Amino acid sequence: MSKYYLSYLEELESEAIFVLREVWAQFQNPVILFSGGKDSIVVTHLAKKAFYPAKIPFSLMHVDTGHNFSETIQFRDNLVAELGANLIVGSVQEAINDGRVAEEKGKNATRNELQITTLLDAIEDNKVDCAIGGGRRDEEKARAKERFFSHRDEFGQWDPKNQRPELWNIFNGSHFQGEHFRVFPISNWTEMDVWNYIAKENIKIPSLYFAHEREVVWKNDSWIPNSEFLILDENDKIEVKKIRFRTLGDITITGGIESDADTVDKIALEVAAMRKTERGNRTDDKRSESSMEDRKRQGYF
């Protein structure tokens, strides 16, 4: 076989770097939406590669629900320092304090929906015209319909039935004042690709992804970590389990899975054998069959 071809990971990397450079060329004030999860870490790593030897030209924007894993915040701050990047934090707690949004009530209350307002406020306040995300099309059925360059109107809304056709590698980022774009450089990656890439590039990720012992409660078919933010009732039983997280989000809704995988290679093997999607452990996606689509229409990540 000819030596002039790329492996699938090299091709995905090259595609993502191309997309990130298009963002830099087409927008005035782009940011990376940084959650501290593996996907946004990979996007940040790709941005570092895309502009080398110059430093990463994007600010990192974090929407902080106030319900954090402390490891995530520590990781975020270390990475920002290492990159010499600018950090923008949008705080859900502040939005609650200011009366911009109201906390959900009841046992299954989450701050998931509240992030939408905070995210859109942060985008508007900082005059962001492009927010780069780590969303992947394999994650969820509404996300399978996303473009690389996804238009948001002046209210931050997504109109999935009226998307711009996207052909070859030509991206149309034209927009009017007040509108913005969401751009997803790793659209074509799967969870497996992300893990293989993390292994190949030796990318640092938060310790939460590796198997560790933790106090957890069995809720909605997954192990929810015990924390000061978790509302328990008399039926909930706190247990100590060896778990790891497949995704990282708000600590009150991110479920862990029982696992012994304590290295990236072991995780990759485990993921390859996995029979459930990673968002299967996210209670936010279980509310209805179209909960992701509904949130995305409003402006969610």
Add this chain to the structure above:
Amino acid sequence: MLDKNQLLRFTTAGSVDDGKSTLIGRLLYDSKSIFEDQLDAIEATSKRRGHEGVDLALFTDGLRDEREQGITIDVAYRYFTTPKRKFIIADTPGHIQYTRNMVTGASTANAAIILIDARHGVIEQTKRHSFIASLLQIPHIIVCINKMDLVDYNEERFNEIMTAYEEISSKMLIKDVRYIPISALKGDNVVNRSQNMDWYSGAPLLNVLETLHISSDINKIDARFPVQTVIRPQNDTHRDYRGYAGRIASGIFKPGQEIVVLPSGFTSVIKSIDTFSGSLQEAFAPMSVVITLEDDIDVSRGDLIAKKNNMPQVSQDIDVMLCWFNNSPAKPRAKYKIQHTSNEQKALIKEVVYKVNIDTYERDIEDKELTMNAICRVKIRTTKPLMIDAYRTNRTTGSIILVDETTNETVAAGMIV
């Protein structure tokens, strides 16, 4: 991990009834790419709707409206991996009103699956899909003659359809066509070899997808490097560094090569080809790299670096096969923004030469209106020159889109003739 595995992008065009969704569902299911919770969700929906068994077609519907109406509205992308390759499926709706989605899905595909219902044979829709596949120059066409179980796995029926298809494909620019008799519903020749068709000596579909030779589809002759952005670190270690970032569209670049920057025509020599992981002795398509030059010349976004002895055409007048994507038809002599690689200019549609009837392949010189889903040969004039190649030799430097500046929508896509 088999990290030298390649990526194959393929498209499937088809309608609700020809079993396209079932085929994709089957590929994903038999290659163990459907997860339990996804299967549970589909099972629940199938039951609620009173379907018998699990309707694998439900797996491909992403938006609420699609699930409710049972139709695919938009391109959806699906992923699966086998020990041999990673696959990206662009799943596109096949109705005539969705030509734009078929074109979109086809634009990045290495291969296309064309489904034919064994009971109905070659129909208008087959011709339409084949035309688009040839227009978009998809290198490999796999004709799957589906629902063989409903024609008693009959070899003669298969041969009849193959002959009928050869007749239409002979009129088009299709390089590589293969035929496979399948039953997506029963699983014959999709992932596993059929026990019902001993007369078929070829490989099942998945095996064909795994072994298609795609490395040679990339143009390695014409070196083209559209500049996306200029890298100027201005830090202590790289004080005078000035690099041109981009993704190689085609061909091979090496340090020491004499190059020309277009449209200016300035010449220089490649000093280095840099990446985060180190400098390279050669780089080829589709690698994303940074090129530095020996001379300090003016290069910016939209420029194209080529080899001195092999240059693209530099022109303000281009002939294009244009697909119109917008509900509002083009106005006569309307002006648009044209995007070609990283180059953006203003453009005027000077003339519509003819419209193609995608069912009969005839040229219409009476009705030449650029309406939604129309495919027309047009003449375009740009304000500044573009560095172009024919689409048939170069998908990247041979393609354009038009953007309406009053709405910012992408209204058309074109292949340079």
